Amino acid sequence: MTKSTRDQLLETARGLFAERGYYGVSIANIADELGLTKQALLYHFPNKDKLYGEVLHQISMELDAKKQAAQASSASAEDQLKALLHALLPDRDDDAVRIRLLMRELLDNVHRASAVETWYLKPFLMDIIDLVKSIGGWSRASDSDILAFIYQLLGAVNYYAISEPTLRGIFGRRRFNALKKAFAPQLDAMVDSAIRQPLRPQTN
């Protein structure tokens, strides 16, 4: 069974939106990619905004699935956190596409009234806070400290993910591959060392 036109449109739209952003892609561009006219697209989706919203919705669900899979995969909270970070690292192309699109959404969220990013992000972060809290030594940390810690890890992963093409361009394929290999262990090391010394009493 081949994919429906609608699903193909969603997939194509996701790729193009991730690559060029909402305003950088016209609905005609998306339809063209499949050899269709934009009116074909408008038959399946009422307008551009709704199409974009559906793409975002799909992505937020996929991300949630990743989180739940990571939590189910391992017993120790520390390993669950690591598993989640590894799951968020870009392995396949569509991983990178998803992260790029969410990063754009984060940037656009200021001026466009798309609450999608917000409502998916909040429970996502809350769950991870709980996860970190159940790691020995972090149980008495403040929510702010934990959130800062988490957000730094997520930032490391996501920023790296969108930088891959640029880094490959800067350093060449060989050195980039070495970097790619080094990234995950280095991330683990960061989690390890942070967990070993959760927080010095800063009292700020």
Next chain:
Amino acid sequence: MTKSTRDQLLETARGLFAERGYYGVSIANIADELGLTKQALLYHFPNKDKLYGEVLHQISMELDAKKQAAQASSASAEDQLKALLHALLPDRDDDAVRIRLLMRELLDNVHRASAVETWYLKPFLMDIIDLVKSIGGWSRASDSDILAFIYQLLGAVNYYAISEPTLRGIFGRRRFNALKKAFAPQLDAMVDSAIRQPLRPQTN
């Protein structure tokens, strides 16, 4: 002495490009903001691309200045690294604007042939690699490990910077301010603990 129209246009363009992206802003939008027509803008800049390029050029120079200031501010390499990270954290509004725009550039760099991000980023990263190398314990680390470490720190800072409005929306002003306060110390702690245990022999 008041700012020249040209400088005002550059400043306005920077803000709008950061907020809505290259395709999300028309040159008429930029000129309107100053009560001018787009033809006034086109008198000062040959076309939209050149204007955007000049904005990027300014930003890359400002970033370079921050790096040099951080390196000059402190004697110990570790403190220099921390100083640089703190300098990159968004304090004023224009800090956030700069980071947002560079993040967009990083996303667009894949398809638009703007080499600007690349040439500013490469020496920037190279310098920081040297900086980290001169920290005790990291001198024998591979360039890949160091780069991964650095990139994680930069990612933490930059991702947080573009997330501030969203995070404020999610958690409210009070809890967001607590997070903002917690972020810098938490970042220092991350650097501290990573420096204390530079790398376990991974041999990958």
Next chain:
DNA sequence: TCCCGTCCTTACCGATCGGTAGGCACCTTG
């Protein structure tokens, strides 16, 4: 056979895009 959805087309709309051509007011310099 006729009819009715499904799926996609051509034709068209007003608005806006980046950019060009040409002119007008103002200031400086001779």
Next chain:
DNA sequence: CAAGGTGCCTACCGATCGGTAAGGACGGGA
């Protein structure tokens, strides 16, 4: 006073934007 450059304007261009209207090809069921 005349000349020329500066800084901005109105008018206009073709292309493209998101979206509407209407119709045609095609398949299944009555």
